[in-house]
Amino acid sequence: MTYPQRALGSALTIAEMEARKIRHDSTELWMRTVQPALWLLIFGEVFNNIRSLPIPGGFSYIQYIAPGVLAQSVLFVAIFYGITIVWERDVGLLTKLLSTPSPRLAIVVGKALAAGVRGIFQGVMIFALSLIIGVNLRFDPLDVAGVFLVVVLFAMCFASLSMTLASFLKTRDRMMGIGQAITIPLFFGSNAIYPISLMPGWLQAVSAFNPLTYVVDAMRSMLLTGDYSGLPTDILALLLSTALFIACASVVLKRLIE
Amino acid sequence: MTAQFAKAEKTSEAVGNGFAIQVSGLTKVYPGGTKAVDAVSFDVKEGEVFGLLGPNGAGKTTTIKIITTLAKPTSGSVSVFGMDALRMPEQVRQMLGFVPQAISVDGDLTGYENLLIFAKLFFVDREQRKKRISEALDYFGLTDRADDLVKHYSGGMMRRLEIAQALVNRPRLLFLDEPSIGLDPYSRMQVIRQIRDLNRNFRTTIFVTTHDMTEADELCDRLAIMNLGKIAASGSPMELKRSVGGDVLTVTVSGPLPDSVPKDLGTLVSADGGKVKILTDDGEKAIPKVTDYLEGKGATVVSVSLSRPTLDDVFMKYAMADLRDGSFRDTRSARRSISRHGR
Ligand SMILES: Nc1ncnc2c1ncn2[C@@H]1O[C@H](COP(=O)(O)OP(=O)(O)OP(=O)(O)O)[C@@H](O)[C@H]1O
Ligand SMILES: [Mg+2]
Numbered sequence: 001m002t003y004p005q006r007a008l009g010s011a012l013t014i015a016e017m018e019a020r021k022i023r024h025d026s027t028e029l030w031m032r033t034v035q036p037a038l039w040l041l042i043f044g045e046v047f048n049n050i051r052s053l054p055i056p057g058g059f060s061y062i063q064y065i066a067p068g069v070l071a072q073s074v075l076f077v078a079i080f081y082g083i084t085i086v087w088e089r090d091v092g093l094l095t096k097l098l099s100t101p102s103p104r105l106a107i108v109v110g111k112a113l114a115a116g117v118r119g120i121f122q123g124v125m126i127f128a129l130s131l132i133i134g135v136n137l138r139f140d141p142l143d144v145a146g147v148f149l150v151v152v153l154f155a156m157c158f159a160s161l162s163m164t165l166a167s168f169l170k171t172r173d174r175m176m177g178i179g180q181a182i183t184i185p186l187f188f189g190s191n192a193i194y195p196i197s198l199m200p201g202w203l204q205a206v207s208a209f210n211p212l213t214y215v216v217d218a219m220r221s222m223l224l225t226g227d228y229s230g231l232p233t234d235i236l237a238l239l240l241s242t243a244l245f246i247a248c249a250s251v252v253l254k255r256l257i258e
Numbered sequence: 259m260t261a262q263f264a265k266a267e268k269t270s271e272a273v274g275n276g277f278a279i280q281v282s283g284l285t286k287v288y289p290g291g292t293k294a295v296d297a298v299s300f301d302v303k304e305g306e307v308f309g310l311l312g313p314n315g316a317g318k319t320t321t322i323k324i325i326t327t328l329a330k331p332t333s334g335s336v337s338v339f340g341m342d343a344l345r346m347p348e349q350v351r352q353m354l355g356f357v358p359q360a361i362s363v364d365g366d367l368t369g370y371e372n373l374l375i376f377a378k379l380f381f382v383d384r385e386q387r388k389k390r391i392s393e394a395l396d397y398f399g400l401t402d403r404a405d406d407l408v409k410h411y412s413g414g415m416m417r418r419l420e421i422a423q424a425l426v427n428r429p430r431l432l433f434l435d436e437p438s439i440g441l442d443p444y445s446r447m448q449v450i451r452q453i454r455d456l457n458r459n460f461r462t463t464i465f466v467t468t469h470d471m472t473e474a475d476e477l478c479d480r481l482a483i484m485n486l487g488k489i490a491a492s493g494s495p496m497e498l499k500r501s502v503g504g505d506v507l508t509v510t511v512s513g514p515l516p517d518s519v520p521k522d523l524g525t526l527v528s529a530d531g532g533k534v535k536i537l538t539d540d541g542e543k544a545i546p547k548v549t550d551y552l553e554g555k556g557a558t559v560v561s562v563s564l565s566r567p568t569l570d571d572v573f574m575k576y577a578m579a580d581l582r583d584g585s586f587r588d589t590r591s592a593r594r595s596i597s598r599h600g601r
Contacts, residue, residue, distance in 0.1 A: 006381065009381070099326050099358075101380060
C-alpha cells in the first residue's frame with residue numbers, strides 16, 4: 001500500500017468509527033436539531049412579519065435566514081470537535097489512536113469528515129423542516145448537492161480549527177469557553193440572520209473577514225438566488241482555510257498527549 | 259514519502275540484528291523541568307519478555323511513550339528492529355502494539371467494533387481480519403459479549419479486550435503498561451497466561467511494566483529496575499535475586515524502629531509495622547549481632563526469621579535506595595552477571 005492509500009484508508013476508518021458511534025446513540029444528533037428548528041420556527045416566523053427589513057431579491061425573512069441557520073448549526077456541531085478530542089485524550093483513546101500506524105493527518109481528516117457527516121444530518125433536518133413549514137427554497141438536486149459539499153467543507157474547516165485550538169488549550173472547560181467566544185461573534189458578525197448593509201460600518205468591515213459570511217453567501221446563492229457569481233470565491237476561500245486548519249491540527253495534535 | 263515507506267517496509271523484514279529495541283543515552287526533560295528519563299541505555303532482544311520495574315514516577319511510562327513514538331526525547335537514540343524511531347515513526351508504529359496504563363478501549367463501540375476498527379488502522383488484510391477477530395474474541399472469552407457496548411463491560415473484560423487487539427493486529431513488539439492493574443487474582447493470572455501465549459505462539463516481543471514482583475518473576479525473561487529516571491540494575495529475575503545475595507533477616511520487634519543499621523550488620527530493606535528487614539551475607543551469624551543492636555537501641559526482639567531474597571527485596575534494594583539515605587549503594591560487591599547502568 002502506498003502512503004496516500006494508507007492515509008485515505010485510515011481517515012475513512014476514523015470516520016467509520018464516528019459513524020458507528022452515532023448509530024449506537026444518536027440522541028445528541030437529534031438534540032442538536034432543536035436549536036436550528038427554534039430559530040426557524042420562532043425567530044424566523046416572528047421576524048417574517050416585519051416587512052421593513054431590506055432583504056435583497058424580495059425573499060421573505062424566513063427564506064432569507066434558512067441558509068444562515070443551516071450554516072450556524074453546522075458551525076456549532078464542528079466547533080464541538082475540539083471538546084470531543086480533549087475528552088478522548090482524557091480517557092486514553094487519543095493515545096491509543098496515535099499509537100497506531102495511521103498518519104496524524106489521517107486522524108485529523110477522519111475526525112473532520114465525521115463532523116461533515118453530522119453537518120449533513122443537520123442539513124437534511126433543516127431541509128425537511130423547511131419543506132414542512134413551507135419555506136420556499138430551490139430544491140434543485142445539483143444545488144442541494146452543492147450545499148452539502150459546502151456543509152462538509154465548512155464542518156471540516158471548523159472541526160480542524162477546533163482541534164488545533166484544543167491542542168493548545170488542552171482542557172474541556174477552556175474549550176467550552178473558547179467555543180462560545182468564537183461562535184457567537186461569528187454568527188452575529190455575519191450575514192446569517194440580517195443583511196450586511198444593516199451593520200454599522202466597522203462591523204461590515206469585520207464581516208468581510210468572517211468565513212461564515214462566505215459560507216452563508218454560497219448557500220444562499222444555491223438555495224435562493226441561483227446567482228452563482230460569488231460562488232468560486234466562496235468555495236476557494238473555504239477550501240484554502242480548510243486545508244490550512246487541517247494542516248495545523250495535524251502538526252499540533254500530538255501536543256495533547258505530551 | 260511513498261518510496262521511503264516502501265523501502266522501510268522491506269528493510270523491516272530484513273533486519274535481523276536480534277534486537278527488538280535498542281535505546282541509548284535516552285533523556286527526557288518535561289517542559290516543567292522534570293527529568294523523567296536520565297541518560298538511559300538498554301536493549302531488548304527479539305522474542306523475549308522484558309520487564310521494566312520501578313516505583314511510581316520512575317519514568318517507565320515516559321520511556322514507553324518515547325519508544326512508541328508518542329513523545330519526543332530531549333536527547334538520545336531509539337531504534338526498533340533496527341529502525342530509527344525518531345526518523346520513521348509511522349513505520350515503527352506499524353510493528354508495535356500498545357496497551358496503555360489507563361484502560362483505553364472505546365466504550366461507545368461494541369467489543370467487535372473495537373477489534374475491527376483497530377485492525378483496520380493496523381492495515382490487517384480484509385480476509386484475515388474476520389478470522390482473527392472471531393478467534394481473539396473466543397480466546398479471551400468475549401464472544402457472548404462481542405455485540406455489547408464496551409462501556410457496559412467490567413474492568414477486567416476491558417483489559418482482556420485490549421490485549422485481544424494485540425492478538426488481532428499481531429504486532430512484532432507489544433508494550434503493556436501495568437496490564438494487571440485493577441484485576442482480581444483470577445483475571446490477573448489469565449492475563450499473564452495470555453501474554454505469555456502471545457510471546458510463545460507468535461514470537462511477539464513483550465515489553466511490560468509492573469509494580470507486581472510476583473508477576474514480573476513469573477512473566478519476564480529479563481528485567482530492568484528503574485528509579486528516578488535511571489536504570490539501577492538489570493538481568494534475569496534469577497540473576498537479580500542472586501545479586502542481592504545472602505539472606506533476608508526479618509525481625510519482629512516492639513519499641514523504636516531503626517532508620518539505618520551499621521554496615522557490618524547488612525542493609526536495611528524496610529522498617530515498619532513492627533518488622534525490620536535486613537539483607538545480610540550470612541543470616542545465621544548476623545542474628546545475634548542484629549538482636550544486640552536493636553535491643554541496644556531500646557527495642558525488644560519478639561521473633562527472628564530467615565528467608566531467601568525475593569524479587570520484592572531486589573526491588574526494595576535498588577528502587578528504594580534513593581528514598582533512604584543512600585546507604586545501600588556500596589553494600590554489596592557480589593553482582594556477578596548483573597550489568598549496572600547509569601549513575
Ligand atoms: N506530561 C508530563 N508533563 C510533566 N511531567 C511529567 C509528564 N508526564 C510525566 N511527568 C513526570 O515524569 C516523571 C516520570 O513519570 P512517568 O509517568 O514516566 O512515571 P512511571 O514510572 O510511569 O510512574 P507510575 O508507576 O506511577 O505509572 C514523574 O515525575 C512525572 O511527574
Ligand atoms: Mg506509568
